[in-house]
Amino acid sequence: MKKISVKNIIAFRRKSDKSRKTFLKSLDKVKAIDSESGGNYWVRSLSALSSTFKSNDNQHIKDKIEAVSDDFAKSKRKQTKDMYQRNLDILFNYENFDFSTWYPNKTFKILEKANKKSVIEINKVPVQVLPSQVFTFTKNKIDYVGAIWFVAKLDGYSKAEFGAFAESLFIYLENNFSKKYQVSYENCLVVDVLNLAEVNYQMILDRTIPAILGDTLNSIRENL
Structure with a gap:
């Protein structure tokens, strides 16, 4: 391993x-990315949280909300729209959060x-x-x-x-x-x-x- x-x-x-x-x-085999656990599934929200923690500037989250909302509107597949919506839910949760409380x-x-x-x-x-x-x-x-x-x-x-x-x-x-x-x-x-x-x-x-x-x-x- x-x-x-x-x-x-x-x-x-x-x-x-x-x-x-x-x-x-199975972990050592090349596998197709599944619907939820794939490495990129949460990247839109988690990367924005990480950037905001680093800078203490919530604009990273606001910008990501705008970008993901655009992707959501353009997408036609339910599975993809669900992914975008779940990332948006996380982003909205932390849109006005004070990240410095973790400092x-x-x-x-x-x-x-x-x-x-x-x-x-x-x-x-x-x-x-x-x-x-x-x-x-x-x-x-x-x-x-x-x-x-x-x-x-x-x-x-x-x-x-x-x-x-x-x-x-x-x-x-x-x-x-x-x-x-x-x-x-x-x-x-x-x-x-x-x-x-x-x-x-x-x-x-x-x-x-x-x-x-x-x-x-x-x-x-x-x-x-």
Whole structure:
């Protein structure tokens, strides 16, 4: 296995014992993009949220609403119109949202992700982690690193499943930035953009949310 996304780790977890091996084998094959889980399905809304978080300028969202609305009007296929509408729903949810509420303090600064490893070995499984933005800040004379990851799924994830995103995000930051920064648990933030909910790694440590990533990866390794 070259890599597995957190989305597919959760999909594996949802499979029956009998179908898990087949599912893992299918990941290494070239597959047609399905109606919802394809990589570009949510890109219109998630990219706008990421840009807005980076700049704290909601104009990115307003511009995207206009562009997606035009695409929606021109489209004739119901499936495509549904995709545009779902992206619009997310954009409208955050059109007037104050993104700076996610900034830890005034020393907040975006870090470039270029040249950083997106595939991290966790429990001997290569896991792909793709945060929306990585940032630094200083508190009590300590330089911290954090990240935010905007996530969408039609049928949704449980809190524990969102926690798996936060767990992998923490490990990503540890692997890529811990030599220079201390990882902020509270700022390993995963945002459920469909339900306007948030999960962070501190919740895992506090056992508010169960940690499922390790056991799931062990099961994946056993089924390879």
